[in-house]
Amino acid sequence: MSSLDQLAGRLLGDHPRPGVLYGIGAGPGDPGLLTLRAAALLRRLDLGAVPRSVRRGGVAVQAIAAHTAPGSLVELVSDMPADPGAVERGWRGRVAPLVAALDEGRRVGMVTDGDPSLYSTFAHAAAAIVEARPATEVAVVPGVPSMCAAAAVEGRPLAVGADRVAVLPASRLETGDLEAALAAADTVVLLKAGAAMRRLRALLEGPARGWSVRYARRVGLEGEEHADTLDGASADYMALVILRRPAAGGE
Ligand SMILES: C[S@@+](CC[C@H](N)C(=O)[O-])C[C@H]1O[C@@H](n2cnc3c(N)ncnc32)[C@H](O)[C@@H]1O
The missing domain is CATH 3.30.950.10 (Tetrapyrrole methylase, C-terminal domain)
Structure with a gap:
């Protein structure tokens, strides 16, 4: 077992648990500002979702690249409409792969820029997932805003x-x-x-x-x-x- 794996054991206890949706703050983009807990959690996920805007791209990937297994990331591409109704409808469709993975008992997280509690797309995604799958528990790992x-x-x-x-x-x-x-x-x-x-x-x-x-x-x-x-x-x-x-x- 590597020292990073041992650290993950200490930091995460029995997390990540199947059926729990994790919102993981990646910080502003500098890999040095990713928290130890976020890095440990990322190493243990089966599926990590990363939001990306059609027009503006996304930054979370570069902060987390060293901690994710090839093929474990899926991009959730959004067009960020101004109308709140369109935003909610968009996320309902987009989160289907995450809902399916949670149903299969896989370990699922969504990475966001900065902190997931501050104007983050994670709030929209989590609401859509809980609507589709009310038993979902949501856990947030804060990030540097x-x-x-x-x-x-x-x-x-x-x-x-x-x-x-x-x-x-x-x-x-x-x-x-x-x-x-x-x-x-x-x-x-x-x-x-x-x-x-x-x-x-x-x-x-x-x-x-x-x-x-x-x-x-x-x-x-x-x-x-x-x-x-x-x-x-x-x-x-x-x-x-x-x-x-x-x-x-x-x-
Ligand atoms: C949807 S909000 C997400 C905020 C994010 N959750 C946070 O904690 O910083 C996106 C806005 O955050 C700011 N932002 C996010 N990352 C940034 C960065 N690396 N440098 C400067 N501003 C950033 C910009 O104002 C951007 O328009």
Whole structure:
């Protein structure tokens, strides 16, 4: 038995158990930010599903490649429609191989970028699987969220003391929602920022004037980029923006 297998035994106990659906956070993409528990679990899965968007690709695979057996991964390709009904319908169809594998008593997990509890496709997939197979138990292995990885590179905390943090999916919200977050929080983290770049620049000319800006793109991945301005920032889907009220962070 290898030392990694011994470690897996200590970390996982009797997991992974057949019939349990595992949501596994892969972190932002850097293999060094995959947790020991996630790596151990991946080594023991019969089937690992990885979401991939038709338009934007996926990043989880590079973080987990060293820990998965050839042929044990299946991609779940989604088109990410804006309509919530279409999202649910799409996932009902997509999870069929996972439902079948759970029925066969195989050990099944789904890998997601960052943490599975934060704006993750895992929530949609898990809901569809539980709907089709109500006996399914769901277990989550947390991962490093992209916003925490971005703050680590920046070397600046997201919040200190009584600072209030808001985390929002920028492309899914109206300008009014973003303004409300600015009024309520000291640090505003904007995920899915790429498609909202024009609105975010306008915000910086208005209610967010004077706030500090941090743009982080493809953290832990090839093409990683960090900037203190949105001027020239690419509209990449894998980008986030951190806005900080002038007095926030370390007061
Ligand atoms: C569907 S959300 C998933 C968030 C993820 N569950 C997490 O914990 O970070 C996708 C958004 O997360 C952000 N994101 C995920 N990975 C990233 C990375 N490596 N670098 C920068 N932003 C990332 C981007 O804002 C992207 O649009």
